[in-house]
Amino acid sequence: MLPRPENDLLTQVGAGKPLGELMRRYWIPALLSDEISERDGAPVRVRLLGEDLVAFRDSRGCVGLLDEHCSHRGTSLFFGRNEECGLRCIYHGWKYDIDGNVLETPAEPSSSTLKDKVHHTAYSCKEAAGIVWSYLGPKEKVPLLPNYEWLNLPPDHLYVTKSVQDCSWLQGLEGECDSSHLSILHQAFSARQRGGGDPDMYAADSAPALEGMETDYGVRMISCRKADADTIYLRVSNIVLPCHGFIPTGGLKGNAEGYTIHSHVPIDDEHSMRYNIHFRRNRPIHAEERQHEREIGPDFKKNRNLQNNYLQDRAEQRQETFTGMGRVFLVHDSCATESMGPIYDRSQEHLGVSDKTVIAVRKFLLQCVNAAASGKVPPHVILTPEQNDLRHVACIVAKIPPAQDPKEFVAEQLKKEKYWESAHD
Incomplete structure (x- = not known):
């Protein structure tokens, strides 16, 4: 749980508020x-x-x-x-x-x-x-614009959308911290209905071992699932300051092509804008990958939304998908976070082992807010070209043996010029 004063600290984004002032440094x-x-x-x-x-x-x-x-x-x-x-x-x-x-x-x-x-x-x-x-x-x-690898790609290698979220930015960001929900929320019961990633790996272990590691850009989150007696399914995602989730949505096969960025930008205390940035390193985006166009209206409001109960179909929920809300993860995520209310009172929650990375990210954000309030330069405020080498902000998906230390494996991958070319083997 998060005491109410700290909950307020992480959800109030206006000018003069500690979090609002932190956000304004990026x-x-x-x-x-x-x-x-x-x-x-x-x-x-x-x-x-x-x-x-x-x-x-x-x-x-x-x-x-x-x-x-x-x-x-x-x-x-x-x-x-x-x-x-x-x-x-x-x-x-x-x-x-x-x-x-x-x-x-x-x-x-x-x-x-x-x-x-x-x-x-x-x-x-x-x-x-x-x-x-x-x-x-x-x-x-004024800092430098971060030199993420996807910022300089040709336009046809990118697919960027945005949609209004009727809740605090923090609820959306915390959804990026929680790898365990992949095994539950996004379940599908037929191949036709499956979304991205590796659903068989998610299904193999619904209680992954989680760890959050503080870095110079945010929190690196490591998830390890027991795929079978000889295999650990490793998934590395990132919370990147001030409000981004870097997510390996492509799974074992697709991660070499690129990953997805979900940016949860505060509109105000009770609303946020979720930017979805999909990129492909070496090819244009395929037409079938542009799935959000069917889900987001011209006013950037989702066609399936809280007001219409996300057009939930109970027959589909029994037979096809866990939610009954179609196959697009954006809709599932929105229901999970928006239905909490505009600003969830985290003093009422009951956290478990599956929330380990959520807790790590909250702790890190509170440290950043307090550091900025005391006059220190917050992490990931990039002021020099040397600081703008961001190759270590990496999404990784791989199968590793149970005896392999996942953090050591990640460290070895990051020594490579193109970590994604062999991480999934």
Whole structure:
């Protein structure tokens, strides 16, 4: 269980809150690049870490992320005119560039210097992997964008979606910490209904041995299942600061091709946006791998959601899948986390051995929050090119003998230039 003060500490994301200030030290997803694909196109509302913002792409193709409300008298800039390298308020014509500079105040006398005295809230943006990443922290402490291997792949090697989660970001992130639920929640009773990964391995042992190891980027999570008397099924996933799960969804065969990133970005205390980033190292994404398009509407709300009970089919639940909610893991995960309520009171839970990695991640997050609050640079805030070698942020799936120490095996794999080419053998 987590005492209520600590529960509050890890779920309150607004400016001035300890976790909110920690989150603001990192580049985080703000929206998909496709949402503002057109230069001088329509602005888009963005709610991020409890702040109401508006994103737009200017005449040069650069992305801006501004406070939604005009610095003059508060009219929403969502309704503004995006033209000539700036976003203009429709009320009195104040115009802002992507850096928050006030370019024009046409309702003021020509001699007015008011525009030089006002600076509108604006946040830095970078684009990579089909995502607009934004930094909401102190301008004198802007870190480098992490050099994850998938950030620089060709667009057709990536499949990126997002969906609204009607719960705190932490509930979603904790779902990434829990490898044991793969054997339960995502069960299917026919080959046709199976999802990704290695369902036979998950079924062989529903109570894996779990361990969480603190690293310079987050927590490396090791799961060991007894596949048979001579085989341990090893699965290594990661919680990466500030809000990402790096998950080896491809299983033994697919992990060499790439893994999946689930980013649980706080919208506010009670809502989050789950970004799903699938990548393939050496080939384009296949059409059949784009499974989320059938599950997410144009408003980024899931077609199966809490309000319609995830369209649960009790006949399917008896005959086909454990949940009766289809085969897409996103839906299963959402039901498990959203049905807890907007912010689950963790002082009421009863944890067991299967929650070992969840506990490890909570402990690590609390350490990071407290370190940042005391003025220390949080882990994985990358300030130098040397810190940006991230090859050790690795997802591994392998079969190993029972006598093999899993941590030693992982350490040996990470010494290789391309750990994924032999880890599954």
